Amino acid sequence: MDNIAISVEHVKKIYKLYDRNRDRLKDALGFSKKPLGKEHYALNDVSFQVGQGETVGIIGTNGSGKSTILKIITGVLNPTDGEVKVNGRISALLELGAGFNMEYTGIENIYLNGTMIGFTKEEIDEKLQDILDFADIGDFVNQPVKTYSSGMFVRLAFAVAINIEPEILIVDEALSVGDVFFQTKCYHKFEEFKKMGKTILFVSHDLGSIGKYCDRVVLLNKGVKLAEGKPKDMIDLYKRVMAESKMEDSPKKEDGHAAIEGVAWKESMILNPDKQEYGDKKAEIIDFGIFDATGKITNTVSKFEECVLKLKVQFHEDVLNPIFAFTIRDLKGTDLTGTNSLIEGLEPGLIEAGTTLTVSFRQKLPFQKGQYLLQLGCTGYNGDELEVHHRLYDICCIQVLSKKVTVGYFDLNSIVSCNEE
Ligand SMILES: Nc1ncnc2c1ncn2[C@@H]1O[C@H](COP(=O)(O)OP(=O)(O)OP(=O)(O)O)[C@@H](O)[C@H]1O
Numbered sequence: 384m385d386n387i388a389i390s391v392e393h394v395k396k397i398y399k400l401y402d403r404n405r406d407r408l409k410d411a412l413g414f415s416k417k418p419l420g421k422e423h424y425a426l427n428d429v430s431f432q433v434g435q436g437e438t439v440g441i442i443g444t445n446g447s448g449k450s451t452i453l454k455i456i457t458g459v460l461n462p463t464d465g466e467v468k469v470n471g472r473i474s475a476l477l478e479l480g481a482g483f484n485m486e487y488t489g490i491e492n493i494y495l496n497g498t499m500i501g502f503t504k505e506e507i508d509e510k511l512q513d514i515l516d517f518a519d520i521g522d523f524v525n526q527p528v529k530t531y532s533s534g535m536f537v538r539l540a541f542a543v544a545i546n547i548e549p550e551i552l553i554v555d556e557a558l559s560v561g562d563v564f565f566q567t568k569c570y571h572k573f574e575e576f577k578k579m580g581k582t583i584l585f586v587s588h589d590l591g592s593i594g595k596y597c598d599r600v601v602l603l604n605k606g607v608k609l610a611e612g613k614p615k616d617m618i619d620l621y622k623r624v625m626a627e628s629k630m631e632d633s634p635k636k637e638d639g640h641a642a643i644e645g646v647a648w649k650e651s652m653i654l655n656p657d658k659q660e661y662g663d664k665k666a667e668i669i670d671f672g673i674f675d676a677t678g679k680i681t682n683t684v685s686k687f688e689e690c691v692l693k694l695k696v697q698f699h700e701d702v703l704n705p706i707f708a709f710t711i712r713d714l715k716g717t718d719l720t721g722t723n724s725l726i727e728g729l730e731p732g733l734i735e736a737g738t739t740l741t742v743s744f745r746q747k748l749p750f751q752k753g754q755y756l757l758q759l760g761c762t763g764y765n766g767d768e769l770e771v772h773h774r775l776y777d778i779c780c781i782q783v784l785s786k787k788v789t790v791g792y793f794d795l796n797s798i799v800s801c802n803e804e
Contacts, residue, residue: 394467662761758775
């Protein structure tokens, strides 16, 4: 356990589910010969470790067991089977303010929480100002907590949890509460923690934050650890799980991204079920995919990482100098960038009916972290008139990951220097 902060070994958590309350009672009182409830595995044989100083994220769809595992690690819940070992003082931001007494004032609650964690009154006296500064709720600290708005409550609870110098910080979505300014402050604190080499385990549905802060990610699905690995790979896999892709059928289940012979690339992409398309279909985009620097198909690309967008276009009629295009939009529908083969100087000549072409656009994506939508097109000129053969709008999502965030849509990757005159 020397370098291990948290070790989760073969943990199971089984709940009994009953169709009728009557059955639950019968079972509890031992009135029934055979058990009436159905066993529900909230966690089934989950194992992973978190090293000292590591930031590990847990992701998974709703009900996959994320909160349950955090509660077991913090001792709020007992596992049905398996073992959890923790090496270091934990501060958990699970159910924020769970240990608060609503009748007590903010200050009284700070002392109540602090002593519960094991600090002396003198130690809390020393931390009090930091906690009050962080919470920033003014004179309300002298009012009973029951008079607080939900925002104030969260601020105080967070301030207490984060300022008691934990060695291990466990966070369940808590950073997504409070207003944006408070969130920013929490993230700063989070980064400070990371820099101080503290161990962080956190659950979030915000994949941007997972990509930004985590060294490693554990992906849970229906109570089972599906995989663990680099944030980018796990986010990719998670999105595929969410889209209920046919991962189980894929022969390359471990990394799952490589193009599979005979299977369309787009099968591995997360497609918009409400896709909109139009065109005369003289030429049809029958397949497409985004390939990362290692040649794997992915919806997730790191900022500045080279990626290749490929289209397969089948020609149902002869087309002279078809133009292939793509555009990337933000979620509000603003076109951020795009290009086409004509602009880039490619004139393919006459393409005969029956031909299938593969078109590749190779580039680096300088976008800020976030989600973007891809549009594809194949057009051509008939004299002066533009003919649209096939256009696909918002066909799939591209998730850009980045640890560095600059202002606006793009990162100019500035090189900054500073010299004394
Ligand atoms: N007290 C309980 N009794 C019965 N089943 C429970 C109980 N608590 C949780 N579960 C079940 O255990 C499973 C895991 O729940 P958990 O809250 O850990 O999921 P989660 O991944 O945190 O979900 P979410 O993203 O929605 O917060 C779910 O199927 C849930 O219904």
